[in-house]
Amino acid sequence: MVTETEAEPAAGSKPRATRLGALAIIGPIAAFSLMNVVIKISHLGALVFAFYRLWMGAVLMVVLLRVTGRRLSWSILRRAAPSGVLFGANLCFFFTALKLTSVTDVLILAALQPALTLMVAGPLFDEQVTVHHVAWTAVSLGGVVLVILGSKGTPVWSLEGDLWAIAALFAWTTYWLLSKRIRREVRALEYMTAVTVTGAVVVTPVALLSGQSFAARWQDLLWLVLFVATAQAGHSLLAWSHAQVDVSISSVLILCEPVISAVAALIFLDEPLPALSIVGGLMAVLALGIVVHRATRSAHDQAVPEVAPA
Helix, strand or coil, X not given: CEECCCCCCCCCCCCXXXXXXXXXHHHHHHHXXXXXXXXXXXXXXXXXXXXXXXXXXXXXXXXXXXHCCCCCCHHHHHHHHHHHHHHHHHHHHHHHHHHHCCXXXXXXHHCCHHHHHHHHHHHHHCCCCCHHHHHHHHHHHHHHHHXXXXXXXXXXXXXXXXXXXXXXXXXXXXXXXXXXXXXCCXXXXXXXXXXXXXXXXHHHHHHHHCCCCCCCXXXXXXXXXXXXXXXXXXXXXXXXXXXXXXXXXXXXXXXXXXXXXXXXXXXXXXXXXXXXXXXXXXXXXXXXXXXXXXXXXXXXXXXXXXXXXX
């Protein structure tokens, strides 16, 4: 049997992140930030978009698995099944929220994940969360709060959309924490293949019963191909990064997504970006940079080996 080696931080150590691991998170998050506008541009309903996105991603992952000579066992599928259910639910909730309210608003609510993660990172993974980390995370959250206050009352805001965004927040946070634990024993490619296949199976009946049209324009198909290629590669990198970055750090890195998404929504969707939101975004990015710099100094600048014999 092949198992993942996980370089666990010593008890009482500072939050750990390699530079390579941090890049493996920041890169996909930046790409996701730009891809979020695709959901609003597409004419497909949120649940149908999730259906197509998951099945196209599942086919892509299975092909990659075959090309690399790896295989997906029933044992891995069983371990990854809960993550797949959460992943599919998150996409349904998240896409629905994006259709109903502003991109900035949805991503700001998603940025509350670090606060939830900080509550459980210590007990679950024996990570020491320092006062320094908590303080700068609070500054980052303060920045994203300013962003949402700045956009409040704009024509694209919706309370229903915010509620779906909150549901997505809890689904994604649970998925993120569960992935950290499972990735100790399952390699990234196999894990994301199992997660995507399970998510596709779970979302299929939901999409079929939603009453949303499955008819897609050629433009929608092009957007889907771009979205799936970017998202699947990004989520695979995120899954790989769990061995390189503590969850208390990786959850904070995600705070850059609402800032980039707000700018993308302004450029491509003409969604307003008030001055208060700009100030909040700069606050969040500055605090984020301080947390990442301090974390990467406490880790070795080499990647953790992907696999080792059991």
